[in-house]
Amino acid sequence: MPQRAEAGYRLHRLLAVLTWLARQGRAPVSELADRFGLSPDELIADLELAACCGLPPYTPDQLMEIMVDDEEVVANLGPELARPRRLTAAEGFALVTAARAIEAVPGTDPDGSLARGLEKLETVLGDRGRLRIDLGEPPFLAELRQATEDGAQIELGYYSASSDEESLRVVDPLNVVTLDGRWYLDGYCHRAGDMRRFRVDRVLSVTATGKTVPHPGPDGAAEDGSEHRTPDVGEAAFVPGPDATVARVAVDDAALWLVDALPHLDIDPLPDGRTVIGLAVASTVWFDRLLLRLGPHAEVLDPPELMASGRQAALRLLARYQGGH
Amino acid sequence: MVDRLERLTDLVLVLLRDERPKPLREIAAEVPGYPAEGEARRQAFERDKRTLRAGGVEITASPIDGPEQVGYLIRPDDFYLPDLDLTPDEQAALNLAVAGVHLGDPSGRDALWRLGLPASAGVRPFADLAALPALPVLYDAVRHRATVTFDYRGDRRHVAPALLRFRGGWWYMVGFDLDKEASRTFRVDRMDGEATVGEPGSAVVPDSFDPAAAHPEETWRMGEEEAVSVDVLVDAGLAPLVVAEVGQSTVRQRRDDGAVVVRLEVTNVAMLRSWVLELGEHAEVLGPESVRGAMVSWLEATAAGTTERAVD
Numbered sequence: 335m336p337q338r339a340e341a342g343y344r345l346h347r348l349l350a351v352l353t354w355l356a357r358q359g360r361a362p363v364s365e366l367a368d369r370f371g372l373s374p375d376e377l378i379a380d381l382e383l384a385a386c387c388g389l390p391p392y393t394p395d396q397l398m399e400i401m402v403d404d405e406e407v408v409a410n411l412g413p414e415l416a417r418p419r420r421l422t423a424a425e426g427f428a429l430v431t432a433a434r435a436i437e438a439v440p441g442t443d444p445d446g447s448l449a450r451g452l453e454k455l456e457t458v459l460g461d462r463g464r465l466r467i468d469l470g471e472p473p474f475l476a477e478l479r480q481a482t483e484d485g486a487q488i489e490l491g492y493y494s495a496s497s498d499e500e501s502l503r504v505v506d507p508l509n510v511v512t513l514d515g516r517w518y519l520d521g522y523c524h525r526a527g528d529m530r531r532f533r534v535d536r537v538l539s540v541t542a543t544g545k546t547v548p549h550p551g552p553d554g555a556a557e558d559g560s561e562h563r564t565p566d567v568g569e570a571a572f573v574p575g576p577d578a579t580v581a582r583v584a585v586d587d588a589a590l591w592l593v594d595a596l597p598h599l600d601i602d603p604l605p606d607g608r609t610v611i612g613l614a615v616a617s618t619v620w621f622d623r624l625l626l627r628l629g630p631h632a633e634v635l636d637p638p639e640l641m642a643s644g645r646q647a648a649l650r651l652l653a654r655y656q657g658g659h
Numbered sequence: 660m661v662d663r664l665e666r667l668t669d670l671v672l673v674l675l676r677d678e679r680p681k682p683l684r685e686i687a688a689e690v691p692g693y694p695a696e697g698e699a700r701r702q703a704f705e706r707d708k709r710t711l712r713a714g715g716v717e718i719t720a721s722p723i724d725g726p727e728q729v730g731y732l733i734r735p736d737d738f739y740l741p742d743l744d745l746t747p748d749e750q751a752a753l754n755l756a757v758a759g760v761h762l763g764d765p766s767g768r769d770a771l772w773r774l775g776l777p778a779s780a781g782v783r784p785f786a787d788l789a790a791l792p793a794l795p796v797l798y799d800a801v802r803h804r805a806t807v808t809f810d811y812r813g814d815r816r817h818v819a820p821a822l823l824r825f826r827g828g829w830w831y832m833v834g835f836d837l838d839k840e841a842s843r844t845f846r847v848d849r850m851d852g853e854a855t856v857g858e859p860g861s862a863v864v865p866d867s868f869d870p871a872a873a874h875p876e877e878t879w880r881m882g883e884e885e886a887v888s889v890d891v892l893v894d895a896g897l898a899p900l901v902v903a904e905v906g907q908s909t910v911r912q913r914r915d916d917g918a919v920v921v922r923l924e925v926t927n928v929a930m931l932r933s934w935v936l937e938l939g940e941h942a943e944v945l946g947p948e949s950v951r952g953a954m955v956s957w958l959e960a961t962a963a964g965t966t967e968r969a970v971d
Contacts, residue, residue, distance in 0.1 A: 341663045342710040348668065350772030357775055369777040380664070387668040389676060390689040414675070418740045419773040422715040423795035428766035430798075431825075432756040435786050448756060451749030458741050464801045468826040469786070473903045493900060498939065500896060512786045515828025536900060591849075592933065619939065626936040630960040648961035651940055655955050 347372075348380050349419070355400070355409040356416035362406055378402050426459050431467065438467045439512075440475060469512050472535040478519050482507040485546045490519075491539030492532055496617030500538060501525070506547035510534070522547070579615045582636040584608045589631035596624070610635065622647035661692030667707055671716060675738060680721040680730025715773070743774065750776050758782035762790040788825060791847055796854055797832055798823055806837065806857035809850045818843065819862035821870035827878075835864040842868060844881065877905070879934060882927025889925045890945040894918050897941045920945065932957060 351370055355361065367377040381402050388397035399410040421429065433452040436442060443449070456462050481488050490505045503525040511518050517534035585593055586608050593601075599612035615621045618640075625632060625644030634641045669690045674681070687693040687700055694700045708718045708731075717737045723730035745753070754776060757767035761784040771777060800807045801820045808817050820834040830847040879889075893901045895917025902910060905921055912920040925931045928950055935942050935954070944951045 341667060342714040344664045345667045345671070345711070345716075346714045346769065346772065348664065349671075350775070350777060353772075353775035354777055370772075383662055383665050384668060387665055387672065389669075389672055392691070416775065418743055418775055420715065420736075420738060420740050421770050421773055422766075423799040424764070424766040425715070425770035425773060426802075427795040427798040428762050428764075428790075429753065429757065429770040431762060431788065431790070431794075432760040432767050433753060435760045435788060435825075436752075436756045439786075446752070447746070447748040448752035451745055451753050454743050454745060454749070455753070458743060460802050464822055465798065466822060466824045467788070468824070470827070473899075493897065509783070510785065514787065514789050515826065535904065538899060594848075623937055623939045626939070626958075626961065627933045629957050630963075633964075642964075645962050645964045647939075648958045651936075652955065652958045652962060654940060654943055655951070655958065 344380065348384055349415075351377070351380065352384065352398070352409075352411060352415050353417075353419070355407060356411035356413070359410070360406060360408045363402070363404065366407060381407060421459070426461075427465075429455065430459065430461055430465055434465055434467045435469065438469045440469075440471045441479070470515070470517065470535075472517055472537070474537040474540050475510070475517055475534050477540045478507060478534060478537070479510050481540065481542065482510050482519075485548065487543045487545040487547050489539075489541045489543055490532065490537060493536045493538055495536065495623075496620045498619045502539075504543060505530070505532070508547070579637060579640070581613050581615045581621065581634060581640050582610055583613060583625075583628070583632050583634050584610045585628060585632045589628045592627060615640065618643065626651065663692070666690060666692035667710065670707060671711070671733065674718065674731065674733040675735070678732065678735070680719075680723050680732045682723060682725060682727035682730050684727060686731065715769075740774070745774075745776070755782060759785050761787040763787075764790070766795075789828065789830075791830060793847055793850060793854060794823065794830060796856060797847065800854070800856045800862070801832075803859035804862045805859050806862045807832070807834070807854050808857070809845075809854040810852055811845055811850055816843075816845070818845070819864045821864060821868065823847075833870045834862075835868050842870070877923070879923060879925045879927050879931035881930060882925075884926045884928065886924055886926050887928075887947060887950065889923050889928075889931060889947065889950050890920050891923060891935055892918060892920050892943045892945050893938065894941040897938055901938070901942075925950070928953060 347370060351366065354366070354369070363374050363377060366372075367374045370377070372380075381400055384398055385400040385402070386392075386397060390396070401408045430452070433448055433455070436448055437444070437452070478488075480486075487504065487506050490503050491500065492503065493500050503523055505519070505524065506522040507519055508522065508529075509520040511520060519532040519534055519537070521530065521532070522528070523530040580599065584604055590609060593609070593611055596611075596613065599614060601609060601611045604610050613621075613624075621640065622643055625634070626647050628644070629648075632644065634643060669692075670686070673686065673689050683701065683704055686704070693703055711718060716733065718731050719734055719737065720729050720731055722728060754771065757771055759782055760767070797807065797820065799805070801823055804819075806817060807820050808815065810816070817837040818832070818834040819837060820832050822833040824831045824833055832845045832847055834843060834845070835841070836843040890911060898917055898919045901921065902919060905923065909921040909923060910919050911922045914920075923931065931944075931950070932954060935944055944954045
């Protein structure tokens with residue numbers, strides 16, 4: 335439902351409330367409002383309106399039988415309204431994708447209630463395995479998920495591409511998320527003294543320290559009231575820090591595909607047909623490697639101290655190729 | 660003055676009750692709130708139709724006898740799904756799935772509403788799958804075995820789609836290219852403009868077509884070049900991560916210092932180059948000479964700082 339014309343959206347929501355009521359018969363106002371993301375007043379207004387709807391001649395016996403007081407809604411709506419309604423293409427896609435994504439998480443029971451529910455859904459939608467999701471399974475994923483679930487503090491061996499270093503750090507694991515095809519561990523890093531997001535495919539080792547950590551609450555805040563908050567899954571995996579340098583790089587069309595996938599700050603066309611992108615450079619190692627991949631299709635326009643980065647990185651790597659192996 | 664929501668609700672109930680198409684005159688007599696006559700009434704009804712369609716409720720126009728010639732109805736098959744008979748634990752599992760997977764719009768929640776399974780709040784999403792606007796259209800085409808026509812890298816493509824697939828952060832459509840008569844994989848985010856979908860059942864693929872086999876696993880296998888086996892040396896520090904990514908079976912050699920040589924089957928050398936360069940100075944293409952030479956040329960062009968398209 336991309337266009338939410340106000341009345342259309344209200345009707346969609348009202349029909350959903352009526353479907354639920356037709357099945358349940360009665361429900362507390364507060365619970366019903368909560369389930370549908372409404373205030374109790376909005377809910378009561380919609381239901382009072384619905385109680386005036388029905389079929390001609392709109393005599394009381396032809397209106398919907400809904401009684402509302404401050405505490406509870408009681409309804410007798412008949413079987414038709416209780417039936418599931420047809421899904422739009424976007425809704426069918428979203429529901430099957432969500433279920434398939436959960437199934438793709440390593441360790442999900444392939445014969446569990448989700449699989450059974452999905453099979454019923456796909457039978458009705460005519461899907462049958464025409465949508466496949468692969469979330470990958472880096473080596474330490476299972477250990478990290480288990481540690482997160484158990485609230486077990488860990489010592490993490492980690493390769494950081496931005497510093498090109500291996501490190502050992504004590505981490506309180508708080509959440510394991512998958513974002514744009516990669517798994518990440520969100521946790522409090524004792525070495526950094528702050529929240530960090532780690533790529534699971536760069537984890538080299540996981541060892542329990544024997545200590546436990548408090549579970550984060552539903553909003554991501556730590557339950558002990560401390561200031562650390564687990565980021566939401568959709569929050570950018572890379573957030574430029576205050577000390578990041580902003581580089582402006584001109585790329586031609588042949589390299590645009592690579593740039594598409596980067597978290598760029600802005601993107602503008604140049605008169606010569608190239609595109610200039612703004613990138614936050616927190617790590618020169620990362621930037622050098624990006625420039626190697628862009629190769630002769632990119633030119634750093636700014637700042638001056640980074641203009642030779644790509645050339646120098648290429649010379650260093652050429653030395654390896656020329657030095658024999 | 661009748662609230663528009665009330666008029667829409669009555670309209671749905673009235674059109675659902677009768678399985679025969681009804682002329683607008685009759686509808687307006689039964690549903691309170693329409694203007695009395697003529698063009699204003701027609702416009703109000705057309706607006707309601709659009710609003711309902713945007714909300715997934717389809718009103719069908721159908722020829723009838725009589726002066727108005729056109730009647731309207733909501734077909735039960737357009738409005739209802741067959742009952743799913745979901746058990747409570749299956750409902751709960753679908754609820755959790757929608758809450759746990761972020762797709763960038765509320766379509767999943769809307770789906771639960773339409774099925775009568777409203778989710779309760781309180782679950783944090785753990786997955787974000789970068790949904791694209793084209794996906795529902797393509798999903799419909801795949802489900803209904805309908806052909807898809809779209810622009811891709813400057814070419815018009817006609818494809819019998821077989822599978823939608825998410826992998827490595829990208830959505831792909833796997834299908835049988837009807838012009839090239841071969842299986843092809845397309846990145847959905849690189850399709851230009853809107854895809855045109857044919858009639859249900861219009862997509863016919865040969866029996867021998869296997870969509871699972873059509874999708875190459877790695878980026879360097881997503882090409883149409885002649886396959887070449889490329890050996891890549893990876894230093895000890897990154898060796899375990901790279902082996903985990905490309906698989907034990909690719910390891911040709913383990914050196915005393917912990918470095919490994921992996922052998923990769925490549926049909927897209929540019930993608931391989933990009934992957935190797937992401938490993939910085941910790942990896943090196945050993946051979947064959949053609950691929951190693953191309954890598955050296957690429958690096959020389961980069962080192963020269965020319966922005967001419969000297970390589971590729």
